[in-house]
Every structure is written in C-alpha cells, then in structure tokens.
Amino acid sequence: MIGLIGVLAAVASATTHASWVDVGTFSVAAAVVLAGAIGVVVARNPVHSALMLVMTLFGVALLFVLQQDSFLAAVQVIVYAGAIVVLFLFVIMFLGVDREENLGVEPLRGQRPLAIGLVALGTTGLLLLGQVSGWTTGAPHVAGSDTGQPNVNLLGKSLYTTYLFPFEATAALLIIAVVGAVALARRPPPSTNPVDDEDTAGPIDATGETVAADAAAAAEVASPPGEGGSPLRPPHASGVAGSPGSPEETGS
Amino acid sequence: MTINADWYLALGVVLFSIGAFGVLIRRNVLVMFMCVELMLNAANLTFVTFARVLHDIGGQVLVFFVLVVAAAEVVVGLGIVVAIFRRRANATADDLHTMKG
Numbered sequence: 001m002i003g004l005i006g007v008l009a010a011v012a013s014a015t016t017h018a019s020w021v022d023v024g025t026f027s028v029a030a031a032v033v034l035a036g037a038i039g040v041v042v043a044r045n046p047v048h049s050a051l052m053l054v055m056t057l058f059g060v061a062l063l064f065v066l067q068q069d070s071f072l073a074a075v076q077v078i079v080y081a082g083a084i085v086v087l088f089l090f091v092i093m094f095l096g097v098d099r100e101e102n103l104g105v106e107p108l109r110g111q112r113p114l115a116i117g118l119v120a121l122g123t124t125g126l127l128l129l130g131q132v133s134g135w136t137t138g139a140p141h142v143a144g145s146d147t148g149q150p151n152v153n154l155l156g157k158s159l160y161t162t163y164l165f166p167f168e169a170t171a172a173l174l175i176i177a178v179v180g181a182v183a184l185a186r187r188p189p190p191s192t193n194p195v196d197d198e199d200t201a202g203p204i205d206a207t208g209e210t211v212a213a214d215a216a217a218a219a220e221v222a223s224p225p226g227e228g229g230s231p232l233r234p235p236h237a238s239g240v241a242g243s244p245g246s247p248e249e250t251g252s
Numbered sequence: 253m254t255i256n257a258d259w260y261l262a263l264g265v266v267l268f269s270i271g272a273f274g275v276l277i278r279r280n281v282l283v284m285f286m287c288v289e290l291m292l293n294a295a296n297l298t299f300v301t302f303a304r305v306l307h308d309i310g311g312q313v314l315v316f317f318v319l320v321v322a323a324a325e326v327v328v329g330l331g332i333v334v335a336i337f338r339r340r341a342n343a344t345a346d347d348l349h350t351m352k353g
Contacts, residue, residue, distance in 0.1 A: 018254055018255050018256075022254050022255050023255065026255045026259065030259075030263050033263065033267060034263075034266065034267070034270070037267055037270040037271065037290050038270060040270075040274060040283070040286050040287060040290060041270060041273060041274035041277070041278065041283075041287065043283075046280055046282050046283055049282075049283050049286050050286065053286045053289060053290070056267075056290060056293065057293065060293050060296065060297055063260065063263075063297060063300075064297075064300055066254070066255070067254070067260070067300055067301065067304045068304070069300050069303075069304070069312060072296075072300065072312055072315055072316070075316070075319060076296075076319070079319050079323060080289070080293075080319070080322075083323065084289065084322065084323060084326050087326060087327070087330060088282060088285070088286065088326070088330070091282065091330045091333060091334060092282060094334070095333070095334065095337045097280070097282065097337070101279075101280055108346075111276070111277065112277050114276075115273055115276035115277050116273070118276070119269050119272055119273045119276070120269075122269060122272070123265060123266065123269040126265045127262060127265055130258065130261060130262070130265070151312070154309045155309060155312055155313065155316070158309045158310070158313050159313055159316065162310075162313075163310075163313050163317075166317060170317060170320040170321070173320065173321065173324050174320065174323070174324055176324075177323075177324035177325075177327045177328050178327070180327075180328050180331065181327045181328055181330075181331035182331075183331075184328070184331035184332055184334070184335045185331040185334045185335060187338075
C-alpha cells in the first residue's frame with residue numbers, strides 16, 4: 001500500500017501542477033479507496049468486506065474534502081459509514097452468515113475469465129475515451145454557480161428551489177422503502193392463508209387442490225383417474241393457486 | 253491549484269470497475285450489495301468532480317439524491333435477503349434459481 005501511495009504521488013505530481021499537500025492527500029486517499037475496494041471483493045468473510053467498505057467510504061469522503069465539498073463528506077461518513085454499513089453488519093450478524101466462503105470454487109464455468117475480460121475492456125475503453133475526447137464536456141452553470149458562497153448555503157438553496165420536486169420525491173421513496181422493508185422482513189402471522197406461506201406449501205401441494213407442475217405425475221396418481229383433462233389441469237391449477245416457488249422446492 | 257479532474261475521474265472509473273467485477277464474480281448476496289455500493293460511490297466521486305470542474309452545484313445535489321436512493325435500496329434489498337434467508341439457510345445467488353426460465 002505504501003508503494004501504491006508512492007506511485008500515485010509520483011505520477012500525480014509529475015502530471016499536475018498541484019501543491020505537494022494536495023498530491024500527497026490525493027495519493028493517500030486514492031490508495032485507501034483502491035485497497036478498500038479490492039478488499040471488499042476478495043475478502044472471504046462478509047464482515048471483513050463490510051469493514052473494507054468502511055475504509056473505501058472514508059477514502060471517498062477524504063476526496064470530497066479535497067474538492068472543497070465538506071458537507072457531502074460529512075454526510076458520506078454519517079449516512080454511509082454510520083447507517084448503511086451498520087445495517088449491513090446488523091444483517092450479517094442477524095443471519096449468522098459471518099463464516100468464511102470458499103472463493104476457489106467456480107460454479108459457473110468461465111464466469112471469472114469472462115468477468116475479468118468484460119471489466120478490463122470497459123475500464124480501458126472508458127480511460128481511453130477520457131484521454132482521447134477529454135473528460136469534461138457539457139455546459140457549466142446549469143443550476144447555479146458554486147463559487148463565492150459557502151457550500152452548504154448553495155446546496156440547501158438549490159435543493160429547496162430548483163430541485164424541490166425531486167426532494168419531495170425522495171421523501172416518498174423513503175416512505176415506500178420503509179413500508180416495503182417492513183412488509184418483506186415481517187414474519188407472517190401463523191393462521192393466514194396457507195397457500196401464501198411457502199413453508200407449508202409443499203405438503204399441501206402434494207395432497208390437495210393446488211397441484212404443482214413438477215409433481216404432475218404424483219398428482220395424477222393421487223387424483224381420481226377418470227377426471228377429464230388431467231394432463232392439462234395441474235399446471236393450470238398451480239398457476240391459479242399462486243404458489244410459483246413450490247415446484248422448484250419440491251423438485252429439488 | 254488542486255489536482256486535475258482527470259485523476260479523480262480515472263479513480264472513479266477504476267473504483268466502478270472493481271465494484272462491477274465484484275458483482276460479477278461474488279456469490280454472496282450481501283457482498284454483491286456492498287459491491288453495488290462501491291459502484292454508487294464511484295458515481296458520487298464523478299459527480300462531485302464534475303461539480304467542481306463545471307462550477308455547478310447540481311452535481312452535489314445529485315450526490316445527495318444518490319445517497320437517499322442508496323439507503324432505500326439497501327433497506328429493501330436487505331429486507332429481501334432476510335426474507336430469503338428465513339426460508340433457506342446459506343443462500344448464495346446461485347441457489348436462487350426459482351424464476352429461471
């Protein structure tokens with residue numbers, strides 16, 4: 001990592017005319033960001049991945065500070081490192097999946113070489129595009145200049161005037177997300193409609209009216225043989241019953 | 253005189269690529285979510301850089317919105333993960349092939 005910092009500092013100072021403080025800060029932050037990102041990908045334990053994600057987020061916050069954007073840096077640390085990563089860690093610990101994962105096995109053959117090829121192609125393409133055509137295009141001062149005033153003032157003013165409707169839309173989005181999370185993570189009450197509960201859907205499928213598509217042979221054995229249209233009826237009945245998860249579960 | 257914008261943007265490209273690579277190769281759903289967060293952070297870094305270069309506050313407002321959307325995405329995604337894990341233990345992304353055509 002020290003070597004990475006040195007290389008980044010040398011290259012950045014050679015190509016820009018920035019002061020050595022800026023170059024040094026950028027090099028350290030970039031090295032922290034890259035090391036954290038690689039750590040997220042290669043760590044076997046999900047807890048280690050989450051902690052490496054915190055490291056990356058702090059590095060990105062440092063880069064925000066370096067670009068005179070201190071408010072977003074604070075928000076980055078508070079929201080990302082303080083809320084989102086804590087939520088990740090809470091779910092990891094709650095589910096008890098903090099065990100090592102074997103990264104050696106590759107269930108889909110050729111997945112990793114294909115991923116490496118695609119990502120390398122995309123990265124070099126983007127970097128070459130930036131070198132050839134120039135990074136910064138477009139019209140400046142669309143939503144107001146950010147020079148002269150403190151950052152928070154302009155950000156707040158722009159957020160409550162120009163971007164008022166998207167701001168309200170994010171409020172609605174957060175409400176929907178909260179309701180969705182509660183509806184998803186809520187444990188269903190025990191005495192509701194048993195068809196909706198897939199834990200008990202398997203035995204009911206094998207015996208009762210909601211016949212699964214994979215268990216068609218078993219259903220034909222169970223049902224009276226003289227019943228009309230029996231080859232077509234079980235998949236149709238399973239589609240009406242609304243238990244699409246049961247065929248794979250009973251089949252496997 | 254600060255660092256050129258090219259360096260920030262190149263770092264954003266590399267960070268996004270690492271995140272995309274992680275989403276492609278990892279099988280743990282939680283780690284895949286973390287790699288999506290990496291990609292969102294790369295986009296945020298690019299937004300802030302362009303906001304500085306173009307003197308436009310809109311980039312920073314967009315970072316604000318990306319933060320909100322990322323929080324909502326993580327909440328709903330982890331709710332789905334909890335709901336899946338309640339049904340079957342030790343689920344990786346390869347085990348969730350119920351909707352495979």
